[in-house]
Amino acid sequence: AAAGLCPCRALLGGRRGALRALVRPARGLAAAKETHFGFQTVSEEEKGEKVYQVFENVAKKYDIMNDSMSLGIHRVWKDVLVHKMNPSPGTLLLDVAGGTGDIAFRFINYVRSIRERQLQQKLKHHQNLSWQEIADSYQKEAVKPLGDSQVVVCDINKEMLKVGRQKAQHLGYSEGLSWVVGNAEELPFDDDKFDVYTIAFGIRNVTHIDMALQEAYRVLKPGGRFLCLEFSQVTNPLLSRLYDLYSFQIIPVLGEIIAGDWKSYQYLVESIRRFPPQEEFKAMIEDAGFLKVDYQNLTSGIVAIHSGFKL
Amino acid sequence: LRCQLYRPQRAFHASAVLRRVSDEHKKEPSASSTQQFDSHPTDHQPEEEPQGPRPSYTGQGGQESEDYESEEQLQHRILTAALEFVPEHGWTAEAIAEGAKTLGLSVAAAGMFHNDGSELILHFVSQCNTKLSELLEQEQKLVQLGETEKKTTEQFLRDALEARLRMLIPYIEKWPQALSILLLPHNIPSSLSLLTSMIDDIWHYAGDQSTDFNWYTRRAVLTGIYNTTELVMMQDSSPDFEETWRFLENRVADAMNMGNTAKQVQSTGEALVQGLMGAAVTVSNAETSKALR
Numbered sequence: 343a344a345a346g347l348c349p350c351r352a353l354l355g356g357r358r359g360a361l362r363a364l365v366r367p368a369r370g371l372a373a374a375k376e377t378h379f380g381f382q383t384v385s386e387e388e389k390g391e392k393v394y395q396v397f398e399n400v401a402k403k404y405d406i407m408n409d410s411m412s413l414g415i416h417r418v419w420k421d422v423l424v425h426k427m428n429p430s431p432g433t434l435l436l437d438v439a440g441g442t443g444d445i446a447f448r449f450i451n452y453v454r455s456i457r458e459r460q461l462q463q464k465l466k467h468h469q470n471l472s473w474q475e476i477a478d479s480y481q482k483e484a485v486k487p488l489g490d491s492q493v494v495v496c497d498i499n500k501e502m503l504k505v506g507r508q509k510a511q512h513l514g515y516s517e518g519l520s521w522v523v524g525n526a527e528e529l530p531f532d533d534d535k536f537d538v539y540t541i542a543f544g545i546r547n548v549t550h551i552d553m554a555l556q557e558a559y560r561v562l563k564p565g566g567r568f569l570c571l572e573f574s575q576v577t578n579p580l581l582s583r584l585y586d587l588y589s590f591q592i593i594p595v596l597g598e599i600i601a602g603d604w605k606s607y608q609y610l611v612e613s614i615r616r617f618p619p620q621e622e623f624k625a626m627i628e629d630a631g632f633l634k635v636d637y638q639n640l641t642s643g644i645v646a647i648h649s650g651f652k653l
Numbered sequence: 654l655r656c657q658l659y660r661p662q663r664a665f666h667a668s669a670v671l672r673r674v675s676d677e678h679k680k681e682p683s684a685s686s687t688q689q690f691d692s693h694p695t696d697h698q699p700e701e702e703p704q705g706p707r708p709s710y711t712g713q714g715g716q717e718s719e720d721y722e723s724e725e726q727l728q729h730r731i732l733t734a735a736l737e738f739v740p741e742h743g744w745t746a747e748a749i750a751e752g753a754k755t756l757g758l759s760v761a762a763a764g765m766f767h768n769d770g771s772e773l774i775l776h777f778v779s780q781c782n783t784k785l786s787e788l789l790e791q792e793q794k795l796v797q798l799g800e801t802e803k804k805t806t807e808q809f810l811r812d813a814l815e816a817r818l819r820m821l822i823p824y825i826e827k828w829p830q831a832l833s834i835l836l837l838p839h840n841i842p843s844s845l846s847l848l849t850s851m852i853d854d855i856w857h858y859a860g861d862q863s864t865d866f867n868w869y870t871r872r873a874v875l876t877g878i879y880n881t882t883e884l885v886m887m888q889d890s891s892p893d894f895e896e897t898w899r900f901l902e903n904r905v906a907d908a909m910n911m912g913n914t915a916k917q918v919q920s921t922g923e924a925l926v927q928g929l930m931g932a933a934v935t936v937s938n939a940e941t942s943k944a945l946r
Contacts, residue, residue, distance in 0.1 A: 430760050
């Protein structure tokens with residue numbers, strides 16, 4: 343399914359980074375622009391590589407760490423995201439930075455249950471069907487359990503995609519799912535392709551957030567929806583103190599114990615602090631051309647869902 | 654603070670969907686009279702919603718922005734398109750998604766609205782009310798021009814309510830669902846204001862010019878008649894809803910009689926009071942004359 347969508351521009355972030363490491367000493371002219379990597383200041387090129395390494399290291403323990411850091415609440419956040427999306431059968435979803443597939447699997451479950459309900463309603467209306475006709479319609483439904491819905495999981499990091507594919511096999515998801523390597527700043531897809539674009543806990547790792555937003559605008563169909571689930575600013579001051587304490591004292595320790603990687607989780611909590619607050623991010627989304635932009639705070643602002651439409 | 658008029662990047666995004674208003678004028682001449690949910694219609698049906706868009710949404714200031722429709726207008730278009738799918742899907746987000754598809758939009762555009770279909774129903778009710786006002790306006794013009802006779806109040810009310818209720822007929826199967834959604838707490842303010850403004854409209858065209866307590870009683874009575882008739886219509890299976898119209902006739906007649914009865918009670922009361930006064934005067938005269946003797 344993915345082949346039909348991308349005009350073959352799969353970009354491999356890792357390889358690019360390695361190439362650049364060779365080229366860099368030879369250049370020495372242009373002072374690379376600087377950006378933040380957690381609380382450090384690094385050049386923009388470096389940030390891409392460092393982020394890649396972070397996720398390469400944590401890929402295998404990503405899900406376990408999510409559960410322990412957020413005490414399992416991340417599952418609720420992701421459920422809320424998919425419920426808010428309320429996808430109907432036939433929706434084409436692009437999940438960027440979708441790595442281990444959490445959003446994609448939830449999408450598939452949701453669409454499947456909607457489809458079942460639709461089928462039941464249809465049968466209810468045709469009370470005088472023969473047994474043969476009922477059996478036929480169930481068979482038809484078995485052939486198209488998702489009703490033409492599809493999800494493309496795109497991630498810059500091959501390790502994360504690998505973990506995601508294994509999970510899909512393990513949990514039994516086979517239909518309507520594609521895995522594509524790609525950079526959020528330069529998506530390997532045509533214009534006006536997708537109904538919904540989601541990026542869950544990924545956009546703060548992108549070096550040029552505005553480029554990612556513009557790409558999102560480009561690949562969405564007219565009327566399409568942009569949804570972003572991301573850590574944000576806590577509104578309640580008391581909770582904010584507790585949250586800071588928890589983030590800086592406990593999470594890196596958990597990282598060391600469970601994943602054997604203190605630094606990656608230090609980066610994680612720092613990058614959360616560096617991400618713009620709700621209103622500012624909303625303005626950035628509007629700048630990319632989206633309309634009816636709005637956000638919803640979850641857990642008092644620890645996490646926020648931003649939504650915009652391409653109109 | 655962002656100056657919303659100057660967004661150079663927006664210029665590149667010639668909106669994929671928001672049409673130029675000039676196109677809209679060609680296709681929908683009646684769009685101009687769409688009511689807002691919380692407006693009170695007056696005699697001249699002023700447009701609550703500007704036909705031109707607000708510049709802050711659609712791009713740089715100046716000529717460009719004034720030509721494009723606003724997001725609200727696009728939403729109205731989607732909802733109108735969605736009405737066609739209501740008999741099949743009910744008043745749901747699915748109907749809205751199908752409506753969006755017919756306009757060439759992605760099904761995800763239905764995410765702009767509430768998941769329970771409230772906006773679709775409110776839009777429909779608002780549209781019906783507007784149609785009713787136009788109907789009554791036209792009738793009034795005909796009467797003024799002398800082409801038709803002026804109806805009695807009773808006949809007028811009956812016809813107005815019947816016309817309004819007939820607009821529900823294409824959606825009658827799913828209307829009970831709509832009624833229950835309109836009663837949800839977050840919808841009550843809007844649905845109530847739409848109802849009251851419609852009743853107000855009807856009384857206005859019926860020629861009601863009261864400025865006393867009658868204004869309230871008249872509206873309360875007519876609201877009661879409308880609501881009960883609507884409920885009767887929900888479970889009426891007679892051909893062309895004959896039973897409902899007969900029920901309506903009886904209720905309106907009752908209301909008229911109630912007015913007469915009230916007058917009778919009043920005049921009886923007055924007579925009674927006068928009688929008592931007369932008796933009191935007679936008694937006091939008798940006392941006085943006794944005292945004098």
